[in-house]
Amino acid sequence: MLNKAFAAAGAAAWGGLPFSELAADMTPEAIAKAEQLCPNPRAVLVAAFPYYAGERPGNLSLYARGRDYHQVVTARLNTICDILRKKYENEIFLPAADNSPLPERQAAWRCGIGLRGKNGLVILPPYGSYVFLGTILTDVELELPLRTPSPGCVGCGKCLTACPGGALGEAGVEVSRCLSDLTQKKGELTEGEAALLKAHPLIWGCDTCQRVCPYNAAPALSPLPEFREGLVDALEGADLEGLTNRTFREKYGDRAFAWRGPAPLRRNLKGRGK
Numbered sequence: 695m696l697n698k699a700f701a702a703a704g705a706a707a708w709g710g711l712p713f714s715e716l717a718a719d720m721t722p723e724a725i726a727k728a729e730q731l732c733p734n735p736r737a738v739l740v741a742a743f744p745y746y747a748g749e750r751p752g753n754l755s756l757y758a759r760g761r762d763y764h765q766v767v768t769a770r771l772n773t774i775c776d777i778l779r780k781k782y783e784n785e786i787f788l789p790a791a792d793n794s795p796l797p798e799r800q801a802a803w804r805c806g807i808g809l810r811g812k813n814g815l816v817i818l819p820p821y822g823s824y825v826f827l828g829t830i831l832t833d834v835e836l837e838l839p840l841r842t843p844s845p846g847c848v849g850c851g852k853c854l855t856a857c858p859g860g861a862l863g864e865a866g867v868e869v870s871r872c873l874s875d876l877t878q879k880k881g882e883l884t885e886g887e888a889a890l891l892k893a894h895p896l897i898w899g900c901d902t903c904q905r906v907c908p909y910n911a912a913p914a915l916s917p918l919p920e921f922r923e924g925l926v927d928a929l930e931g932a933d934l935e936g937l938t939n940r941t942f943r944e945k946y947g948d949r950a951f952a953w954r955g956p957a958p959l960r961r962n963l964k965g966r967g968k
């Protein structure tokens with residue numbers, strides 16, 4: 695039943711694991727938050743949704759060009775939750791995408807979805823690392839498919855060498871040095887941060903460790919229309935001119951780059967003289 699439901703929802707792969715197993719990758723605070731959302735959590739389902747839309751020039755990260763993945767993935771997972779809610783009345787099924795206390799990548803790797811990239815990403819051939827992850831948290835002890843943890847990538851090290859922020863090492867990702875985070879930072883940047891961004895081709899996000907990865911040399915296109923159609927590939931100063939926070943949200947509220955409002959985008963554009 696779940697195989698069919700995940701396929702109908704557009705997931706390229708899915709798995710599930712007991713919450714107690716995933717808890718090994720969570721802080722006590724994250725566990726407490728998950729228990730607030732779902733008292734007696736029993737299982738976590740996790741799924742991958744491809745988003746690659748082909749090569750197109752632009753200054754936004756590829757993940758941010760289509761419709762906001764938080765909204766899209768959550769809505770798609772909700773179709774599965776609806777099926778489960780019918781079967782298990784009065785039980786909890788909570789869909790989420792990148793906005794829950796659950797460590798999605800670890801959940802995916804524990805379920806054997808794709809490979810463990812040294813760039814800290816889930817790599818799912820033939821889609822490469824261009825996949826969004828989403829989870830469903832439940833208090834039902836579901837029957838889960840067999841799972842073998844994901845193997846590592848080939849370990850070529852290209853992502854480590856190419857990372858402009860020096861955020862990648864053998865020990866993993868140092869998020870505070872990641873340029874993707876820097877582009878989303880609020881307020882003023884330090885001189886060093888501004889210089890890093892000036893030399894960077896994107897004003898939102900950083901695709902460098904994905905671009906150089908051999909698994910992303912010829913990724914399969916996403917079958918999901920939300921990530922293939924109506925893309926915003928680039929933003930220039932004129933696109934943001936005169937927009938208030940409200941009108942910015944009216945124009946771009948269905949995009950993942952909109953959550954911080956127009957200020958960081960304007961700052962990042964200004965930093966490169968646009």
Ligand code: SF4
Pocket residue numbers: 813856857858859860861862867871872873874900901902903904
């Ligand atoms: S997104 Fe960019 S800065 Fe962040 S780890 Fe990858 S290459 Fe480094």
Ligand code: SF4
Pocket residue numbers: 810811812813814847848849850851852853854903906907908909
């Ligand atoms: S660039 Fe190489 S080391 Fe990095 S994630 Fe891809 S295959 Fe692994």
